[in-house]
Amino acid sequence: MPTAIEVLFPLxxxxxxxxxxxxxxxxxxxxxxxxxxxxxxxIGLVVGVDEVSAGRSLELREAIGxxxxxxxxxxxxxxxxxxxxxxxxxxxxLVLAAMVPTGFKEKLVHEIQAVKRAAIDDLPEDxxxxxxxxxxxxxxxxxxxxxxxxxxRVQERQRRVLRAVRPVDRNLAGRAQANQxxxxxxxxxxxxxxxxxxxxxxxxxPESSVRALVRKGYARYEEVPSPPPALPxxxxxxxxxxxxxEPLDLSIRSSLTGxxxxxxxxxxxxxxxxxxxxxxxxxxxxxxxxxxxETASLLAAVLPVEVVSGELSDDQRARLxxxxxxxxxxxxxxxxxxxxxxxxxxxLLVVLEAGNASYKLASGPRMFVxxxxxxxxxxxDIPLVFTSALFSPEMSQLxxxxxxxxxxxxxLRYHVSDMSSTRSWPLSTDLVKVLKQVGERxxxxxxxxxxxxxxGGLGCxxxxxxGSCPNCDxxxxxxxxxxxxxxxQCGASRRPPDECPKCGQVTLVPFxxxxxxxxxxxxxxxxxxxxxxxxxxxxxxxxxxxxxxxxGILVATTAAFRRAPLPDVGLIVVCLLDTHLNVPxxxxxxxxxRLLLELPELVKDRLPLTLLQTFSPSHPVCEVVRAKDLDxxxxxxxxxxxxxxxxxxxxxxxxxxxxxxxxxxxxxxxxAAERFVASLEIRxxxxxxxxxxxxxxxxxxxxxxxxxxxxxxxxxxxxRWLLEGVKDAGSGVRVRIDVDxxxxxxxxx
DNA sequence: AGCACGCCGACT
DNA sequence: GTCGGCGTGCTC
Numbered sequence: 001m002p003t004a005i006e007v008l009f010p011l012x013x014x015x016x017x018x019x020x021x022x023x024x025x026x027x028x029x030x031x032x033x034x035x036x037x038x039x040x041x042x043i044g045l046v047v048g049v050d051e052v053s054a055g056r057s058l059e060l061r062e063a064i065g066x067x068x069x070x071x072x073x074x075x076x077x078x079x080x081x082x083x084x085x086x087x088x089x090x091x092x093x094l095v096l097a098a099m100v101p102t103g104f105k106e107k108l109v110h111e112i113q114a115v116k117r118a119a120i121d122d123l124p125e126d127x128x129x130x131x132x133x134x135x136x137x138x139x140x141x142x143x144x145x146x147x148x149x150x151x152x153r154v155q156e157r158q159r160r161v162l163r164a165v166r167p168v169d170r171n172l173a174g175r176a177q178a179n180q181x182x183x184x185x186x187x188x189x190x191x192x193x194x195x196x197x198x199x200x201x202x203x204x205x206p207e208s209s210v211r212a213l214v215r216k217g218y219a220r221y222e223e224v225p226s227p228p229p230a231l232p233x234x235x236x237x238x239x240x241x242x243x244x245x246e247p248l249d250l251s252i253r254s255s256l257t258g259x260x261x262x263x264x265x266x267x268x269x270x271x272x273x274x275x276x277x278x279x280x281x282x283x284x285x286x287x288x289x290x291x292x293x294e295t296a297s298l299l300a301a302v303l304p305v306e307v308v309s310g311e312l313s314d315d316q317r318a319r320l321x322x323x324x325x326x327x328x329x330x331x332x333x334x335x336x337x338x339x340x341x342x343x344x345x346x347x348l349l350v351v352l353e354a355g356n357a358s359y360k361l362a363s364g365p366r367m368f369v370x371x372x373x374x375x376x377x378x379x380x381d382i383p384l385v386f387t388s389a390l391f392s393p394e395m396s397q398l399x400x401x402x403x404x405x406x407x408x409x410x411x412l413r414y415h416v417s418d419m420s421s422t423r424s425w426p427l428s429t430d431l432v433k434v435l436k437q438v439g440e441r442x443x444x445x446x447x448x449x450x451x452x453x454x455x456g457g458l459g460c461x462x463x464x465x466x467g468s469c470p471n472c473d474x475x476x477x478x479x480x481x482x483x484x485x486x487x488x489q490c491g492a493s494r495r496p497p498d499e500c501p502k503c504g505q506v507t508l509v510p511f512x513x514x515x516x517x518x519x520x521x522x523x524x525x526x527x528x529x530x531x532x533x534x535x536x537x538x539x540x541x542x543x544x545x546x547x548x549x550x551x552g553i554l555v556a557t558t559a560a561f562r563r564a565p566l567p568d569v570g571l572i573v574v575c576l577l578d579t580h581l582n583v584p585x586x587x588x589x590x591x592x593x594r595l596l597l598e599l600p601e602l603v604k605d606r607l608p609l610t611l612l613q614t615f616s617p618s619h620p621v622c623e624v625v626r627a628k629d630l631d632x633x634x635x636x637x638x639x640x641x642x643x644x645x646x647x648x649x650x651x652x653x654x655x656x657x658x659x660x661x662x663x664x665x666x667x668x669x670x671x672a673a674e675r676f677v678a679s680l681e682i683r684x685x686x687x688x689x690x691x692x693x694x695x696x697x698x699x700x701x702x703x704x705x706x707x708x709x710x711x712x713x714x715x716x717x718x719x720r721w722l723l724e725g726v727k728d729a730g731s732g733v734r735v736r737i738d739v740d741x742x743x744x745x746x747x748x749x
Numbered sequence: 750a751g752c753a754c755g756c757c758g759a760c761t
Numbered sequence: 762g763t764c765g766g767c768g769t770g771c772t773c
Binding site for chain 3: 004007009011013015016017018019035036037038059060061731
């Protein structure tokens, strides 16, 4: 029986089948193989081997050859890719692309020759020629007749340089050729230049003179091997960083909560030191690039550190992957891209800020990185630590009681300001009072606003008309400074009308929640002499003055958490807590509490007064932060959240997936969703396992109407079985699956 | 993801 | 009359 291999590519596709190269053995799982692909060739990963019938084998193309002697990826990793793809109901190739960020996009040199005595007139024997010499159909024909030999190797990194071909001669002797002569002499002295522009700069001659040298044959461009790219240098942080003295007594899976970001990292330093000294590498995952630099530079003060993130070029990653296994053990700090980095042996896996929303990959395989990391650590049988301000129900499923480590919370003084008992908007009378104090004492304040722009909308006070997006069922956000209405979902924008399009009156006013612009101008009005800074996605004021301790007020979205802490903050304001609490998601309350517990991370030393503006001052979250014993109150809150999730069958006590059907025609989306639910019933789904279809909370986005169905199952096998029922929904309807959705109401593009 | 094929608007 | 927009479909 012929042998076939299953080959995976870094593309949104499942593995494809090829025949083993003629006369060769299947090769190991996790090896790289070169195969014909459309009209060319490409690199894939062998993820399976099986026998196929002789008849079936006729339909398969033959692989061309192996790329490495040793497996490129250990077998454990290879199997893990497929497992993760299965759980997230995503093509395995997407997981490969996300987890193995190097090794599959190399340029290839593909050469062919005729087999002995094939007597093909358009292909030589005994001489390798570029495959591109032959038209694709010809090559395909000769392949099927077994008339052609093929070989492929990786093209080494090259760069184009300008080199001299012959010396100055009398054709360059004239006065008119002075510039060319000068450039050629310089080129002869230094052997080569990276470009004509570079040479012209160095020689101080116009670029046209250099080009003339090339045209006249005195110089030419050549491809030469280029040196490996430099890796980013991690500069040790100059700031003092309090590392703990003794290692924590960690379990195979642990959590570290409480304190603040730096304290949590500091508490783990002795463990990282111990591992590297024992000759094992450590992996420290961060949720996003913004946290990478801070983390890496703090650790670099005491440990050997390397970094990996999407910011590295392909060549830099290739170099790191090549060199990591050869060098001494390091602490590798990176985003999810670092998870499969070839550090062997690995002694400890740390997932920093495990509750951070950025760990949910928004595109590609919609994986939740902490979950993936936990399964991976389990497979490799190495210890794992989650750190987070707040212990989460998800952690409670993974971490045993002995594994739970806690640092006491920084206790802030909270003041809750009831917006329903104040007439001033958007600054309550309490807030005006404390802001004035901050101004008088020349201190700093941070105000966290729920959104960017001026207001949640622009509407008519007379008739209630509200400007909304032509593509989405959403109000257009009002950006006063740019004098524009903009959709925060699809980006559509338009000029605000001068009068109400509905009733014609000139009574258009900002509606709904205030954003950074509104708070900015409100603060300016009451404190005209205090510098006010704005920070959000649209607008970033330089903050050097604040970082140097100058007085001022920072009005920001949660973008403030991605900046270094400020030195002299006397006041933190959560401008409208309700916006966070009212996010229609079962995690909203926890996320709000997390936000409040992370507030100390905005400030350097002294703990400021924290003022929460809200219409629901007795909300449990407000009660928790005002409790005498904060640590106990948070514990009790998390217990309640766990109990609630258990009662309603939410994760982590069940597996949850959102299946979204979207179409330009509203009825087709609904119809497809209903068909899906009907098919689930035929599969034996129980009533409590299927919720929906329901129209998405924002009914239309970018011109697409969306319907969603939620799938819930206690056991993972059953969950996967139900999810396999998702089929193509027919033309005009897009189906998207999000396993373990973090934002239940997010539109899946 | 790329890449080809295919059908409707603004131009040499 | 053509260039080019991106919708749809395919890759062993």
